[in-house]
Amino acid sequence: LNVESAKNVTVSNALQLNSVLENVPRGSRIELAPGVYVGNFQVKKSVALDCLSGVVLDGAGEGNVLSVFSPNVVVSGCHIKNWGDDLTDMDAGIFVNTSATNFKAKGNTLSGIAFGIFVDHAESPHIIDNRIEGDLSIRSQDRGNGIHLFNVTGADVAGNEVFHTRDGIYIDTSNNNTLRDNELHHLRYGIHYMYSYSNKLQGNYTHDTRTGYALMQSKYLTVENNVSENDGNYGILMNYITGSTVRNND
Numbered sequence: 001l002n003v004e005s006a007k008n009v010t011v012s013n014a015l016q017l018n019s020v021l022e023n024v025p026r027g028s029r030i031e032l033a034p035g036v037y038v039g040n041f042q043v044k045k046s047v048a049l050d051c052l053s054g055v056v057l058d059g060a061g062e063g064n065v066l067s068v069f070s071p072n073v074v075v076s077g078c079h080i081k082n083w084g085d086d087l088t089d090m091d092a093g094i095f096v097n098t099s100a101t102n103f104k105a106k107g108n109t110l111s112g113i114a115f116g117i118f119v120d121h122a123e124s125p126h127i128i129d130n131r132i133e134g135d136l137s138i139r140s141q142d143r144g145n146g147i148h149l150f151n152v153t154g155a156d157v158a159g160n161e162v163f164h165t166r167d168g169i170y171i172d173t174s175n176n177n178t179l180r181d182n183e184l185h186h187l188r189y190g191i192h193y194m195y196s197y198s199n200k201l202q203g204n205y206t207h208d209t210r211t212g213y214a215l216m217q218s219k220y221l222t223v224e225n226n227v228s229e230n231d232g233n234y235g236i237l238m239n240y241i242t243g244s245t246v247r248n249n250d
Contacts, residue, residue, distance in 0.1 A: 007025070007027065007029065008028065008029050008031065009024055009029070010031045010032075011030060011031070011033065012032075012035060014039045014041075017030070017032065017037055017039075017041060018039065018041065021041060021042065021043060021044070021045070022044075024045060024047060026045050026046045026047065026070075027046060027047070028048070029047070029048045029050060030049050030050065032050065032051045032055045032078070033052060034052055034053065034054030034055055035054070036056045036058055037055070038058045038060050039058075039059070039060070040060075040064060041057070041065065041066050041067070042067045042069065043067065043068045043070060043100075044070055045070050046072040047070075047073060048074040048075075048076070049066075049073075049074065049076070050074075050076050050077060051076065051077040051079070051108075053077075055077070055078055055079060056081065057080045057081070058081055058082045059081070059082050059093075059112075060082060061082055061083075061084060061085070062084050062091075063083065063084045063089070063091055064083055064084070064091060064092050064093070064094070064095040065080045065081075065093050065094065066080065066093070066095070067095045067097065068095065068096045068103055069097050069099050069100055070099065071099065071101040071102050071103075072101075072102050072103075073100060073104070074103075074106070075094065075103075075104070075105050075108060076104075076105070076107050076108065077106075077107050077108065078108045079108070079109045079111075080093040080109070080110045080111075081112055082111075082112060083113075083114060084114060085112075085113040085114050085138075085142075087114055087115075087142070090114070090115060090118055091113075091114040091115065091144070092116065092118040092144070093110040093112055093115070093116050093117060094108075094116070094117045094118070095115075095118050095120070096117070096118065096119040096122045096125060097120055097122065098120055099122070100122045101122055101123045102124045102125070103119070103122060103124075103125045103126070104125070104126040104127075104128070105117060105125075105126070105127050105128070105130055106126070106128045107128075107129050107130065108131075109130070109131045109132075110131070110133070111132075111133040111134075111135075112135065112144075113134065113135045113138050113143055113144065114143070115144035115145055115146075115148050116146045116147060116148075116162070116165060117130070117132070117147050118144075118148045119148065119149050119150065119155070120150055120151070121150060121151040121152065122152065123152070123153050123154050124153070124155065124156075125152065125156075125157075126155075126156045127147055127156070127157045128156070128157075128159055128160070129158070129159040129160065130160045130161075131161045131162075132160065132161070132162045132163075133162075133163055133165070134146070134164035135164065136164050140188050141166065143165050144166060145165055145166050145167045145168070145169070145192075146162030146163075146165040146167070146168050146169065146184075146187075147160065147162065147168070147170070148169075148170045148172075149169070149170070149171045149172065149177065150174065151172070151173045152171070152174040152177060153174065153175055153177065154176055154177065155174070155177040155178070156178050156180075157169060157177070157179045157180070157182065158178070158179075158181050158182065159181050160183075161182070161183045161185075162183075162184050162187070163184070163187065164186055166187065167187055167188055167189040167190070167192040167214075168184030168185075168187050168189070168191060168192075168206070168209075169182065169190070169191045169192070170189075170192045170194075171192070171193050171196050171199065172195060173194070173196060175196060175197045175198050175199065176197075176198050176199065177196070177200070178199070178200040178202070179201050179202070180200070180201075180202045180203050180204065181202075181203045182204045182205070183205045183206075183207075184204065184206045184209065184212075185207045185208045185209060186208050186209065187206075187209045187210070188209065188210050188211070189209060189210065189212075189213075189214040190206030190209045190211070190212045190213060190228075190231070191204060191206070191212070191213050191214070192216070193215045193216055193218045194216050194217055194218070195217050195218060196221075197218060197219045197220050197221075198219075198220040198221075199218070199221050199222070200221075200222045201213065201221060201222065201224075201226060202222070202223075202224055202225055202226070204226045204227070205226070205227045205229070206226075206227070206228050206229070206231055206235075207227075207228070207230050208230050208231070209232070210231070210232045210233050211231060211232070211233045211234045212226075212228030212234065212235045212236060213226060213234075213236045213237065214234075214239075215237065215239070215241050215244075216237075216238075216239040216240065217239065218240075218244070219241075219242050219243045219244065220243045221244040221245070221246075222245045223236070223244065223245065223247075224245065224246070224247050225248050225249065226249045226250075227249070227250045228249070228250070235249070
């Protein structure tokens with residue numbers, strides 16, 4: 001494949017995808033034709049991965065399906081499944097490394113045991129309109145979280161549906177983020193905050209969880225216009241929450 005000067009490239013199998021990811025110029029758009037792409041793919045250039053209908057990225061039960069290292073990467077429309085199940089290694093459908101600032105995942109579906117989308121200390125991720133499903137055959141405590149944010153600032157997490165993972169959205173040591181308009185159900189906690197400051201939690205809907213919103217050891221939260229329905233233990237659980245605004249929740 002001659003992609004040295006390409007800006008738009010179409011691939012149709014895993015071998016081509018690996019080659020293009022290595023050789024394509026920054027800023028290119030890579031279109032994936034329908035089919036199953038088996039492997040663990042590394043995105044080390046600022047590119048857009050655009051999956052057509054019928055594309056499956058299959059991790060074959062090992063590691064991360066997509067590991068993102070470059071800034072300004074976009075992943076859209078992909079069905080991602082069958083990544084590794086090692087929570088200690090933080091296996092994920094999409095693993096966003098520290099260097100991958102301004103990452104965007106939009107309109108993807110993910111299904112697997114460990115973490116769906118794991119953002120590790122990367123600034124300003126945009127996680128929009130994705131559908132993430134865990135595996136009910138695995139004990140809740142042995143599943144990963146649907147969306148896991150660690151030491152993240154400037155995130156916009158909106159319009160996602162997460163179910164059958166451990167927690168829907170887990171946010172740890174992360175400041176100045178917005179979680180809005182997500183639907184989170186059949187989980188331990190819909191949204192789980194730990195040690196996170198100055199975050200906005202707006203317009204989310206949890207149902208059929210053990211606890212809708214578990215807010216712990218956090219300051220300066222704005223929690224408004226959220227709904228908790230049929231959550232087993234608590235709608236909103238607050239543990240050491242200070243300097244925060246909690247209003248207009250149902």
